[in-house]
Amino acid sequence: MAKRIDVSGLTAYYGAHKAIEDISMHVEPGAVTAFIGPSGCGKSTFLRTLNRMHEVTPGGRVEGKVLLDNEDLYGPGVDPVSVRRTIGMVFQRPNPFPTMSIYDNVAAGIRLNGGGRRKSEMDDLVERNLRGANLWNEVKDRLARPGSGLSGGQQQRLCIARATAVAPDVLLMDEPCSALDPVSTLAIEDLIDQLKSEYTIVIVTHNMQQAARVSDRTAFFNLAAIGQPGKLIEIDDTERIFSNPSVQATEDYISGRFG
Numbered sequence: 001m002a003k004r005i006d007v008s009g010l011t012a013y014y015g016a017h018k019a020i021e022d023i024s025m026h027v028e029p030g031a032v033t034a035f036i037g038p039s040g041c042g043k044s045t046f047l048r049t050l051n052r053m054h055e056v057t058p059g060g061r062v063e064g065k066v067l068l069d070n071e072d073l074y075g076p077g078v079d080p081v082s083v084r085r086t087i088g089m090v091f092q093r094p095n096p097f098p099t100m101s102i103y104d105n106v107a108a109g110i111r112l113n114g115g116g117r118r119k120s121e122m123d124d125l126v127e128r129n130l131r132g133a134n135l136w137n138e139v140k141d142r143l144a145r146p147g148s149g150l151s152g153g154q155q156q157r158l159c160i161a162r163a164t165a166v167a168p169d170v171l172l173m174d175e176p177c178s179a180l181d182p183v184s185t186l187a188i189e190d191l192i193d194q195l196k197s198e199y200t201i202v203i204v205t206h207n208m209q210q211a212a213r214v215s216d217r218t219a220f221f222n223l224a225a226i227g228q229p230g231k232l233i234e235i236d237d238t239e240r241i242f243s244n245p246s247v248q249a250t251e252d253y254i255s256g257r258f259g
């Protein structure tokens with residue numbers, strides 16, 4: 001079920017380096033929010049604070065609050081592993097488990113989360129998630145073959161099926177199309193559009209057209225100078241950000257004047 005994210009006063013560090021500073025925003029449920037901004041402004045870092053992946057990096061540290069439908073994800077006693085199951089992630093490079101079959105790639109997360117399912121039940125889950133990722137028809141006759149044998153675009157859809165199989169509330173996508181050709185990119189964009197009725201989706205992208213095509217809301221991040229922390233400049237409806245943003249820097253970035 002799609003859930004809302006409320007972030008307040010979030011600052012993230014790599015050791016002594018402050019990468020992003022004092023970010024507050026709401027991420028709407030059942031919608032796609034795009035993060036845009038020049039390289040190094042902290043989009044990926046911020047994304048990774050939303051499911052407690054940032055702290056996996058040595059020296060990674062976070063201040064501030066992230067609430068998922070009012071549950072404090074950084075609260076005492078919260079298990080980061082269960083946060084990462086509830087808020088799934090899809091990465092820039094498709095990363096299926098290379099030696100595992102297509103079937104097992106989708107089943108892996110379910111098994112890790114205390115499988116104990118009958119074979120027929122698991123078959124149904126695998127099929128449902130591969131269908132949900134628009135991949136079923138392409139792989140149904142080779143489910144036992146390794147996931148690494150698929151094309152890049154198919155592998156990325158497999159990773160999306162793997163992410164949805166554990167029934168997360170939120171899907172975070174860090175430049176999910178940057179390693180893909182234009183046809184595979186459109187396939188993933190179509191898929192994102194279908195998935196948003198069930199999940200809250202956040203996507204980092206360098207591609208302005210992609211942000212305009214797939215997202216309902218867009219957040220623009222920027223940094224004052226190299227070495228300074230990245231900040232959220234504004235977040236608004238995508239249509240507004242691309243037609244009439246409130247801040248001049250947003251307009252300059254979108255129109256290609258910098259970045």
Ligand SMILES: Nc1ncnc2c1ncn2[C@@H]1O[C@H](COP(=O)(O)OP(=O)(O)OP(=O)(O)O)[C@@H](O)[C@H]1O
Pocket residue numbers: 014017019037038039040041042043044045046057230
């Ligand atoms: N593993 C790391 N260790 C130390 N510093 C890091 C690490 N990853 C990122 N940074 C620094 O944090 C800041 C934000 O980086 P981040 O990758 O989040 O930006 P980004 O906006 O996603 O960039 P890009 O668009 O180029 O992917 C940068 O100054 C970067 O050098």
